[in-house]
Amino acid sequence: MPQLPxxxxxxxxxxxxxxxxxTALVTGASRRGGIGYAVARRLVAYGAGVYLHHHVxxxxxxxxxADRIEDVVDGVRAAAGDPDAAVCAGPGDLSEPHVPAALIDTAARALGGRxxxxxxxHALSGSDGTLDAIDAAVLDAHWAVDTRSVILLVQAYARLRxxxxxxxxxxxxxMMTSGQDTAGGMPDEIAYALQKGALASATRSLATTFADLAVTVNTVNPGPVDTGYLTGDAYAQVEAMSPAGRWGMPDDPARLIAWLATDEAEWITGxxxxSEGGFRH
Structure with missing residues (x-):
């Protein structure tokens, strides 16, 4: 077999x-303090046209x-250094079964067809708990948003590609996972951990599914990222568990995700x- 030069x-x-x-679709990019916003800014700075999904x-x-979506769009477009950069945005409640495919279609049309x-x-925040606290409704809510919607998005994306x-x-x-597979797990967020763990487990299967389309599939665990959800003593405790003495910032995982989107990462899949700075669990 001939070798590549x-x-x-x-x-x-x-x-x-x-x-x-x-072109790129970034879901859950509805506020300037979040990871989705940081990812979108990196992608447009690298030259991509981007569609921002939000659920205010x-x-x-x-x-x-919540932020004003106009401010989010303006902040992403500013990262491109071009006032005419292709940055679009639209809403979507991904807990609804028909919305993922509709979002893929809408984003593709806004970005020129692909x-x-x-x-x-995106993910569902809050409304979780320990094993004793959760019930069927909590499990179903996290399943619908954190897992089912992602798989349906990926399915619609595959058909488009x-x-x-x-x-x-x-x-x-x-895709995005969390710390459910690290030491100690996430015993206070059983429903969230279960659904995010499902995405991590599906990564290799999806990568194999997409191989014939020359599409890579990877999942990122961003570790503890300061997106404004924790303060006070709890914030300081997490900070003390990092060798760098700080939380991750949204741009930390965004740099990795943007690199995975480039041709330099075409041999990384499954x-x-x-991306957690050596966080000590």
Missing amino acids: PPTPAQLRRDPLPLRGR PHDAAMPWG IDVLVAN AELPPRSPGGRVV QVID
Whole structure:
């Protein structure tokens, strides 16, 4: 079998816009303090056109509150350094079974007919508990948002990619997991841990499913990231467990996710990757 030639000197020089001409859908990008926003800013800074999914009622019900979507879009577009950069946004309640496929269709039409990169960043916050506290309704709510909607998004994305010429470049899926498989697990968030663990477990199967389409599938555990959900003594306790003496910031996992979206990462697939600064569990 012929071997691929080594990269040329020109190929070794990093393109400052490695996602130029590519498109991306980032879910759960509805507030400027979140990981989705940081990921979207990285992707547009790399040259991608981006569609931001949001579900404002979810954030509005949380202690951190909701941002104006216009401010979120403006902040992402500013990262591109181009006032005319392709940055679009739209709502979607991903707990509804029909919404994932509709979102893929809407985002693709807004971005010129295709989606190269899918970053499934959304999740249901709150309404969880210990084994003794949870019930069927809590389990079902987390299943619908944290797992079912992601798989349905990936399914619709696969059907869209199948319409492109065989093995079209740039296909990427990135899902998000959490600390459920680390030492100690997440005993106070059983429903959330269960559903996020399901995504981690499905990563390799999905990667194999997408291999013929030349699409990579990876899952990122961002570790403790300061998105405004914890303060006071609890915040300090987590901070003390990091060798760097700080929490992760949203841009920490965003840098990894943006790199996974580039051609430099085309040989990385089926992996669950921890991005947590050596956090001591």
